[in-house]
Amino acid sequence: MSELPTQRSDARDYVRSLVRTVPDWPEPGVQFRDITPVLKSARGLRTLVDIFVDRYFDARLDYVAGLDARGFLIGPIVAYELNVGFVPIRKAGKLPWKTVHESYDLEYGSATVEIHADACDAGDRIVLIDDLIATGGTMLAGKALLERLGAKVIEAAALIDLPDLGGAQRLRASGLPVFTICEFEGD
Known part of the structure; x- marks a missing residue:
């Protein structure tokens, strides 16, 4: 059995090596970054989670919010690994109780995400996590929802940054620090 990478850059390089690029999906010209090989690999999943846990272990979080x-x-x-709760931020119409929602623009239209009105409390410290940052719209909407409930979003975290689409830059411009494990040039 091989050992987990011990150096942070080795771990990040290893996770990046497992991301599969699917050309021309969902439409011609798009290079889809597929994380399922990372999740499929026991070593890849453990390494991915360990990177995030190491980063946030001493951050005094109350929740991790996932998009x-x-x-x-x-x-x-x-x-679970940080011993904090999880807050789901869902697409509109998926949560069964009282919600607050936020709409945002996509490249070809718009979307809405929502959160339960009692998902967190004022002053809660939260990291917002997703698989990748493209244009940043979903992350910005999630941040707005959490802040509307009074939470402090300490960072946006993702496995992948697509810097050519400018999302991480938009998040930083909004005052939200960003942490990603790797980046891929192009769409």
Whole structure:
């Protein structure tokens, strides 16, 4: 059995090596960054989670908030390892109780995300997590929802940054620090 990478850069390089690029999906010209090989690999999943846990171990978090849908795959595991709760931020119409919502623009339209009105309290410290940062719209909407409930979003975290789409830059410009494990040039 091989050992887990011990150096942070080795761990990040290893996780990046597992991300599969699917050309021309969901439409011609798009290079889709598929994280399922990372999740499929026991070593890859452990390394991914360990990177986030190491980063946030001493951050005095109250919650990890995950964005629908792939933030739901990573976020609860990280929350469990940090011994904090998990807050789902869902696409509109998916939560069964009283919600607050935030709409945002997409490249070809708009979308809305929502959160339960009692998902967190004023002053709660939260890291917001997803699989990747593209244009940053979903993360900004999640941040707005959490802040509307009074929480302090300490950082946006993702496995992948797509810097050519400018999302991480938009998040930083909004005052939200960003942490990503790796980046891929292009769409």
